[in-house]
Amino acid sequence: MWNIHAMMTANSRCLDCAVRETAVCGGIDGSDLATLSDIGRRRQLAAGQVLTWAGDANLLCASVVTGILKVTASTANGREQIVGLLFAGDFVGQPFSEESTMTVTALTASDLCIYPRERFERVLGEAPGLERELLRRTMRSLNDARERMLTLGQRGAQERVAGFLVDLCERAEGGISERSLTVDVPVSRGDMADYLGLTIETVSRQLTRLKALDAITLTRAGRSILVKDRMILAALANPD
Amino acid sequence: MWNIHAMMTANSRCLDCAVRETAVCGGIDGSDLATLSDIGRRRQLAAGQVLTWAGDANLLCASVVTGILKVTASTANGREQIVGLLFAGDFVGQPFSEESTMTVTALTASDLCIYPRERFERVLGEAPGLERELLRRTMRSLNDARERMLTLGQRGAQERVAGFLVDLCERAEGGISERSLTVDVPVSRGDMADYLGLTIETVSRQLTRLKALDAITLTRAGRSILVKDRMILAALANPD
DNA sequence: CGGGATGTTGATGGCAGTCAAGCTCGGTGG
DNA sequence: CCACCGAGCTTGACTGCCATCAACATCCCG
Numbered sequence: 001m002w003n004i005h006a007m008m009t010a011n012s013r014c015l016d017c018a019v020r021e022t023a024v025c026g027g028i029d030g031s032d033l034a035t036l037s038d039i040g041r042r043r044q045l046a047a048g049q050v051l052t053w054a055g056d057a058n059l060l061c062a063s064v065v066t067g068i069l070k071v072t073a074s075t076a077n078g079r080e081q082i083v084g085l086l087f088a089g090d091f092v093g094q095p096f097s098e099e100s101t102m103t104v105t106a107l108t109a110s111d112l113c114i115y116p117r118e119r120f121e122r123v124l125g126e127a128p129g130l131e132r133e134l135l136r137r138t139m140r141s142l143n144d145a146r147e148r149m150l151t152l153g154q155r156g157a158q159e160r161v162a163g164f165l166v167d168l169c170e171r172a173e174g175g176i177s178e179r180s181l182t183v184d185v186p187v188s189r190g191d192m193a194d195y196l197g198l199t200i201e202t203v204s205r206q207l208t209r210l211k212a213l214d215a216i217t218l219t220r221a222g223r224s225i226l227v228k229d230r231m232i233l234a235a236l237a238n239p240d
Numbered sequence: 241m242w243n244i245h246a247m248m249t250a251n252s253r254c255l256d257c258a259v260r261e262t263a264v265c266g267g268i269d270g271s272d273l274a275t276l277s278d279i280g281r282r283r284q285l286a287a288g289q290v291l292t293w294a295g296d297a298n299l300l301c302a303s304v305v306t307g308i309l310k311v312t313a314s315t316a317n318g319r320e321q322i323v324g325l326l327f328a329g330d331f332v333g334q335p336f337s338e339e340s341t342m343t344v345t346a347l348t349a350s351d352l353c354i355y356p357r358e359r360f361e362r363v364l365g366e367a368p369g370l371e372r373e374l375l376r377r378t379m380r381s382l383n384d385a386r387e388r389m390l391t392l393g394q395r396g397a398q399e400r401v402a403g404f405l406v407d408l409c410e411r412a413e414g415g416i417s418e419r420s421l422t423v424d425v426p427v428s429r430g431d432m433a434d435y436l437g438l439t440i441e442t443v444s445r446q447l448t449r450l451k452a453l454d455a456i457t458l459t460r461a462g463r464s465i466l467v468k469d470r471m472i473l474a475a476l477a478n479p480d
Numbered sequence: 481c482g483g484g485a486t487g488t489t490g491a492t493g494g495c496a497g498t499c500a501a502g503c504t505c506g507g508t509g510g
Numbered sequence: 511c512c513a514c515c516g517a518g519c520t521t522g523a524c525t526g527c528c529a530t531c532a533a534c535a536t537c538c539c540g
Contacts, residue, residue, distance in 0.1 A: 071386070073386055073387060073389065074390070075390065075395065076479075076480055080394070081389055081394050083389045083390065084386070094382075094383065095379065096375075096376050097379070097383070101386075102386060124372075128368065131375060132371065134375065135375045135378065138375065138378045138382055139336060139378055142334075142385060143337070143341055145386055146324070146341075146342060147313060149313065150314070150315065150321040150323065152389055152437065153321040153436075154315055154319040154320070154437065156495075188518070189518070189519060189520095197392065197394065199496075199498080200519080200520095201521085202497075204521080207519095207520090208520070208521085218519095221504065221506080222520085223518095238315065239316075239317060240317035396527080397527080428486070430487095439529055440487080441529075441530085442527095442528060444487060445489080447488095461536065462486085462488085462537095
């Protein structure tokens with residue numbers, strides 16, 4: 001009876017979920033999905049609202065259903081580094097850790113599927129497909145983090161900003177490599193600066209520089225960018 | 241017969257291995273360990289020798305038995321960032337990826353236990369304990385990488401160098417918090433600079449600055465550091 | 481002892497941070 | 511409909527930190 005109820009729940013909640021194909025739960029089905037579905041609860045966050053604070057007890061994991069969130073680390077004197085951006089389908093949280101080490105904040109109104117951490121870990125042990133998928137994703141995240149360490153440690157401001165725009169283009173399209181396209185910047189200048197390890201002013205100056213080079217034009221108060229020539233951007237992102 | 245042979249192999253190769261307790265294989269035993277043991281081969285690397293090149297086919301994973309290795313990412317114009325250091329017991333490689341994205345180089349003469357990647361992935365599916373342990377480690381690595389993104393993006397040279405020395409102290413001792421202790425720097429100034437996203441000269445200057453502040457003294461051509469007061473170091477690493 | 485590699489110290493310049501003023505755009509209310 | 515307001519973005523002037531280039535010191539090893 002219970003299992004049948006769980007399956008029903010899984011059917012209604014998960015099988016028609018907006019991120020069924022892309023989230024970590026996409027790799028599992030049947031009773032495993034039912035178990036996971038059973039511990040998941042939806043939660044909305046308003047823009048600017050914090051999901052977890054660094055230093056607090058690590059109580060939850062989640063999947064992003066809609067919206068954009070930032071993962072940040074901060075120094076004692078209040079400087080902030082965005083160490084990751086989360087989009088629909090991305091996994092949130094750090095299983096196996098008693099304490100949260102990063103702060104997670106919604107950048108836009110967001111919708112999450114939340115799992116209590118310890119129960120999620122238990123499901124992880126029972127559903128091999130889920131554990132495998134999470135391992136894959138964590139490996140990818142680690143690789144992304146390391147690529148970004150290269151940027152933060154070695155690249156100049158121009159390379160960082162140009163590279164960021166190239167990444168935006170790649171995210172925007174599904175593989176179509178148009179020479180020019182319009183992308184909207186999903187974050188404020190301040191967040192862009194925190195992401196790139198620069199200041200707002202430096203980011204702004206680099207963008208006007210790109211405008212002067214005829215690589216881009218800015219609209220919607222700088223929140224939408226028409227990339228006129230991706231080749232120029234790519235060249236500036238990787239000089240020599 | 242084959243299984244018994246494998247068990248014997250596991251006994252002789254793994255059960256008395258120097259990193260039996262600390263490596264990723266420490267979490268498994270019995271037939272799983274036998275399977276893993278069966279695909280593992282020892283390999284020595286001389287200092288400076290490269291294990292894997294970024295861009296090459298991703299053919300292997302490994303455990304570090306002895307020695308120190310660096311994981312590096314590089315820009316097109318040849319700038320290098322050390323994105324991770326590997327010590328005895330650490331796991332090397334990126335399962336589930338067809339291509340190596342990072343270069344792994346031995347900093348000292350090293351001894352590895354190498355697994356062909358695809359066979360390692362197969363074992364991963366059969367030994368839940370191994371997969372779980374690898375997930376835990378990857379989560380920790382991701383967290384380390386993110387902490388370091390904070391350093392590379394936000395901290396000044398003095399904070400980076402002082403923080404590096406504090407980390408060295410924590411690695412050196414097993415929890416004993418002496419106010420002063422001698423640690424040896426396992427890497428050259430050049431590697432230290434690449435690790436911290438600075439130049440050799442800046443690292444050197446910061447060290448002499450710490451010497452002037454009476455926080456440390458240098459010996460053995462700067463390769464051994466007597467930390468006279470960790471409190472000073474900690475304070476410089478986290479100002480305000 | 482001598483030579484090469486590694487580390488330190490010095491002089492200089494450029495890039496990005498800081499502080500401060502002005503601008504743009506979207507929203508609100510008269 | 512338009513004037514106003516405030517948040518976010520841009521631009522400008524200046525400073526300071528760290529990279530660069532270059533010389534020198536030190537250590538290790540033959």
